[in-house]
Amino acid sequence: MTTIKSRLPQTLTTQRLVLTAPTLDHVPAIAKLCNNKNIHQWMSRLPFPYAEADARFFVETVVPSAEEACYGITREDEFMGVVGLHFAQGELPELGYWLGEPYWGHGYVTEAARAVVAAARAAGASALRSRALSTNARSLNVLGKLGFLETGKGAEPIGPNAGMPATFLRLDWDR
Numbered sequence: 001m002t003t004i005k006s007r008l009p010q011t012l013t014t015q016r017l018v019l020t021a022p023t024l025d026h027v028p029a030i031a032k033l034c035n036n037k038n039i040h041q042w043m044s045r046l047p048f049p050y051a052e053a054d055a056r057f058f059v060e061t062v063v064p065s066a067e068e069a070c071y072g073i074t075r076e077d078e079f080m081g082v083v084g085l086h087f088a089q090g091e092l093p094e095l096g097y098w099l100g101e102p103y104w105g106h107g108y109v110t111e112a113a114r115a116v117v118a119a120a121r122a123a124g125a126s127a128l129r130s131r132a133l134s135t136n137a138r139s140l141n142v143l144g145k146l147g148f149l150e151t152g153k154g155a156e157p158i159g160p161n162a163g164m165p166a167t168f169l170r171l172d173w174d175r
Helices: 023-035 052-063 109-122 137-145
Strands: 012-013 018-020 068-075 079-087 094-101 127-133 149-155 166-174
Touching: 012 109, 018 094, 023 052, 068 109, 079 109, 094 109, 109 127, 109 137, 127 137, 137 166
Parallel strands: 094 127
Antiparallel strands: 012 018, 018 068, 068 079, 079 094, 127 166, 149 166
16 A cells, blocks of 8 residues: 555655655754754654754654655755655645744745645645744744634643644645
8 A cells, every 4th residue: 555655755846946755864863953942842742952862863763764755955965854644544744844043034935835745736735734832923924924714712732832833734735
């Protein structure tokens, strides 16, 4: 049986970016970018402080897991962040991302996420879900640009921000 994850391409290329699985070569950059309170405050699954051991665990354990399709966001071989899909049994794939603070405000995460959304649709996903803290206007703006619509509000279910107000969204395609 093939899955949506198995039908996703290993590499995605956009006008400015190359998206491919994070590797051990990316560990120092991941650790440096993630060890930032301005990143951590918005994330549901990122420990803080964030060390190279955390980045190594991410690359060695999370990236190859059946529940994740992770793409490192790179430009001219510079690692900038991660975008991907989380696959939970019985749920729609969930789009998630983070981008290192030096790269904010240039449209990179929108461009990268748009490529992953298109790949998920081509791979057979009927819809996607996502969520963001309700105070994260930048992330909600990105999701709006991608066509996600709010489905409700509630508490962030996991991680260091568990219980914080969250906005839940969904992207449906006409099939």
